[in-house]
Amino acid sequence: MVREGYFALDKKKNEVEVEYKNEDEPKAKSQEDIDRGIELILEKKDELISFNEPLAFIFSHSALREGWDNPNVFTLCTLKNGSSEIAKKQEIGRGLRLPVDVTGNRCLDRNVNELTVIANDSYENFSRMLQEDFNKNMNKNEVTSDLLLVTLEKAGIPKIKITSELVDEFKKELIEKKVMDSNNVLLKNGEEEIKEIQFSNETLQEHSIQITENFVKYMVEKGTNRIEIANGDNEPIINKQRSFISEKEFKNLFEELGTNLSKKAIYKCKIDNEKYIKSSIEKINSYISNFDLKQVVELTEAKGNYDDTGKFNTEKYGNKEIEFSKIEVATKSDFEIANYIMYHTMLPRLAILKIISGLEKEKREALNIQDVLENVTEILLENLNEMKAEKVFEYEVIDGYVTDTEKIFEVDNKINEEDFENKRRLFQAKKGSRSLNDYYKLDSDGEKEFAEKLENDENVLLFTKLKKGGFVIDTPYGNYSPDWAIIYKNSSENSENNVGIYFIVETKADKEEKDLTSVEKSKIKCGKLHFEAISKEVKFNWVNNYDDFRRKFEIK
Template sequence: MREKEKLLSFGEPVSFIFSHSALKEGWDNPNVFQICTMREVGSETERRQQVGRGVRLPVNQDGDRIRDDQVNVLTVVASETYERFVTGLQSEIEREYGTEGVPPPPPPHRNKTTVSLRKNFLLKPEFKELWDRIKLKTRYAVVIDSVKLIADVLPELDAATIRKPRITVSKAEMRAGDNEDIFEAIVQSGARTAIDLAGRYPLPNLIEIMESLMENTSPPMRLSRKTLLAIYNGTKNRPVAVENPHEFAVAAVNIVKDKLADQLVSGIKYQKDGQWFEMSQFLDEITTWEDYVVKSTDVAGVGGTHLYDGVIFDSEGIEKPFIQDLEKRKDVKLYIKLPDWFKVPTPIGNYEPDWAIVMENPEDGDPVLYLVRETKSTLDLSKLRPDEERKIKCGRQHFHALGVNYKVVTSAKELPNGGV
């Protein structure tokens, strides 16, 4: 533990680090991929703490967070008592993020598999036509109405609860084990004192704090000082800004970001920028976990309908049955689970659409339909997380600019021609 910075540096020839206490305290390493419980973990709090260390996004050599489902996998080697804990954790994720946000339940063990690109698909006229329609990149333009933004922010900022800053001083005894690696504080019951810090220190520049918080979002958001000052001058909550400027700034910026995001999305306009996604970006092979793959079978005698001989899904409840239904449909000529490098820029981060589909048209007119579909657990976008709803709205405008049919669906039954 004394040389942990050296151990974690990329210049040190270390291929494996073992620590019996790294998941408890004093070790801030995001690149935890395997956890082996060598003793019975008694409390649920400790289990959450351990798993929480492992599910953080890992960092590469450049210090950038990696958002890759093939890399972001935590393996826990544990006893059977973990089963109920994991089941409860899965249920909490489902309540928070919906069915489509739940990862597949962890199996007792995992086997890796490889899905291969069907290169003959790249030569099919239907694929070429589909790719020519969806490959084009766009840029967006937005207009900010400062007056409306201020009017939207002030009611919520007026109602925000911002408490005075306080610290709690506790007296404790320290216990150090002679024969074990332990050093802990034993807090004496009742030996706590609360101290009010309001008015004890010089006030910082509130507008500078708000600017810094805005710029350190992902992606960064910026407003003029004039607008931020107008928000401060207009709120009835100004007295608490003097008592606790940092908490006031945090509350104000959170409200501003939310209202600004809504305004950016509601008036967004996309146009083609002359660039496109290259077909050569499709990998010949993708290695993944066998439990996350639905095999694309050769039902119609034409070599299957998906671009790869297996389809990697992200959720058991929505994507897996959607794939299974597509595989059964004779009117689906081909489909693609769009790769993670197929990104649509939005003011609140990149949007990654789900599916591109070519199918026979049940109506008169064009003999073939070229579709982009997003699979969710509900058609009511207001029930999704706010940023998820906003990104879908941006994606709809992006594909509208390309002239591509785009919709949100909950199952393959909602595609043209009905059932499966």
């Protein structure tokens, strides 16, 4: 038995129905069944997810009402008038309970976990109010200091230039240019306003394109953790592979593409150890020279009260800082520091000890402070990745290890009504299109234009946008997923393959080569070397528009 209905059976396995004296008090016989069910659930909390217990799930009409902490007990259906706003959210939260596997990990498969809410409200109002409340409580529109910091880091600004003063200046300019308000909340048109921003700060000016791109990227990622609320009154939007792919000619091309993409390869690089140690010492000395070590304690006063819904709100009204010029910290030995760095970077201990011994005395003392040690560890890792990226010279195919093509070409089934509101971010294939899938979510206007040009090019035999994380290339900066896979009609008389040629394309819409960050350039270099090792039939490059695609891949 894999599942059981709670409150559904009596001791003789006969179906029963819970009867109530009134709305809240069950009759005596029904109370016995309830007590039996409570004992079953509470005593089998651990057994329920073990292999020794054949029962895996319990489905109930009301067991979750009391908030019992058993992840594999589910409510089938609850019909009632919601009372307060908090109660409504609690009930939805219980309905969204996610099951756990035998290891105790939550199962986060969105294709399985689905909650149906029958609301005595219009779909538009219900979904809007729930999403707004979710965003407010989860700070989805908040521009945090961490987000500003990672934006500057990913924009390619050298670590030694990223100081608290630069972050404060970045924040100040975003407020002045109406991208965010003084409460750190993104304004309605903030993501559009930053695209037109002209920074005053020299460092921000120098990296303005990358800063803009990364700020929008991270705010979109922060805000896309949305509650996906589909209108149950409408037919679901089903995204699927198009039928032409089953035709023999296209099926062969598709399978050949999958074979090439499924191969795994690792990069090879040769690093000059002494050069790495020397440059690391210079970077750490420079980094620690750029700030004063001080301890600041911030004291904030606030008042709080409960509103009409029972929610507790706070309001800050006083704030001051107390600064201590001297920081008292425990001394860390060289071996303690080396062990910490080694654990987080996999660098050899001897190399780390050489770096520590090469630091100036006061710089070495700063490593006793944990925050400084963590930042220095990041500098060492960043320097290592930079040197690896510079010295990657080839890729080697791993025999016998392949990626499942179903994962590579996995269809994005989460297409909903909201995606159609921004037509520049959704591609819908026309009749006769050689697009692999019916729909694709896109990252920019430039990608939408690129997809439309592919669709209208009669020489394109097949194209698809590659899902992030499906097909990946191993690089010093982690896994890298290009944007497009394209099969183009081969017009070359000298080629052995007279059917189609395979292109893997990274789109950097409207960017010139000088605008690419060092990380982007490194990933593109790795992409080229990867496919040189994988197959002579596959060509890889980056493009900024469709004309650039035809030029770089020498398409006539």
